[in-house]
Amino acid sequence: MNMREYRLGVSHGLPVGMGYFSVSFGFGAMAVSQGLKVWEATLISLTNLTSAGQFAGLTVIVAGATILEMILTQLIINSRYALMSLALSQRMGQRIGVFPRILIAFFNTDEIFALAMARHEPLTVPYLLGLGTLPILGWTGGTLCGALAGSVLPVSIRNALGVMLYGMFIAIVVPPAKREREILAAVGLALVCSSLFAWLPVLQKVSAGISIVLCTLVSACICAAVFPVKEEAAV
Amino acid sequence: MNILLYILAMALTTYLIRVLPLTIFRKPIRSRYLRSVLYYVPYTCLTAMTFPAILSSTTSLVSGAAALAVAVFLAYRGKSLIVVALSSSAAVLAAEAVMRLAGLL
Structure with missing residues (x-):
């Protein structure tokens, strides 16, 4: 594997990883305050790596709704990833085989997709894996810390952390709506x-x-x- | 119901959405209407999840509204994701502290 490309990807993913840590801290705190166990909240973040989908998924779990409702919710809310994967697929070209694509697909979040598409040089597998490294660590680690802290923190702090996800959503929506x-x-x-x-x-x-x-x-x-x-x- | 089932359904659905277009469907979507719907989905979805849920996510309607107002204002001014998220958090703390001092909470 080309380590120079990988390290470049990691460095480009650093700000996203830091942002994810603080936002997922809010997700962890919120999940625990709604009755989930620490490991459950952490497992959700490790296996999903998506803010909006997890947030809605948490609502479905807490409501005790059906599995079908969970699948439907995720399908609709995360449908945008299908478009992003399509676009990314075009950018990656024919040189990148199926196996790396299977790995890279997991990291295709809004922010990582934006970084990948913004790159002028051709996309490489090590670069894309590097991009995803810190975000997945930040997202999972932040959820773990938030969930651990959430169970001992007072209500006012938990409330404050819980709105961070909403804050992030607002920060994503308002600028393009203004434009x-x-x-x-x-x-x-x-x-x-x-x-x-x-x-x-x-x-x-x-x-x-x-x-x-x-x-x-x-x-x-x-x-x-x-x-x-x-x-x-x-x- | 077993929470692992929920998490499995959630993770699998999300992953399939990401992996299928990247591995199998390598052709772009032709329908302009479908592409348009998908273009608007992130915005309508995030909005529907945020409002009015943010108002009832804290102890009082006032602190939820404060978080909303601060976040919209800062996002409108073009502040970064993390600044907006942390500030809306701080707005909740501040609003609830003021209300506690005033004996409203």
Whole structure:
């Protein structure tokens, strides 16, 4: 393996790893405060490596919903990874075989995907594995620390840590919404939709996992019909 | 239900979504509509998960609203992911400390 390429990947992944550590600390604290064991929270982070999907998955687990609901929730919320993997697949070209792809697929998060696509030089397997190294360590380690600390910390601190994930989501959504009115419209629709599910008595009966899925799809489908993306821009 | 089943279903679904396009479906999606839907999905999904759940995620509606306001403001100003996340956290601590001093909590 080309160590120079690997080390380069690791260094590029450092800020993402640090960011993941602090955000997953919040996930760990939140999971424990909702009744999960420390090892369960840590295992979720180690095997999933995705913020939004895990967060929704936690909601499904806590609600004691069906496995089908879990699969459906993950399918919808993580569907964007299919697009990212498609795009990454094109970038990787024919030289990279199936086995490395099987490994690299695991690390395809929003941030790692963004870093990989931003690289000017051709993508190599050691570079991509290097990119994923610190983020997976940071994400899993942060969850472990958050879960351990979460069970001894006072409620006010746990509350504060729990909103970190929301803070991260807001930080991802607001800048593009400010830049593109199409995205702003999508965000506005989703806001209205999820508020209806939260506050309308009839819709309140719908479980949290399903309502997230419905809001996500309904708003995205309406926006796609009204504002179809430009050719080649849809990643 | 066994929590390991949930975690397995969750991890497997997420992994399959990532690995299948990378190994099998190497051709890009043709349908413009489908690509458009997928383009908007991250934003609608993150929004639906954040609001209004953030308001009820803390002890009081006020501290949840403070976290939301601080995060939106800083994200609008273009602050980094980590700054926004930590600041919304700090907003909860500050709001709940003030309320405790005022005898509201």
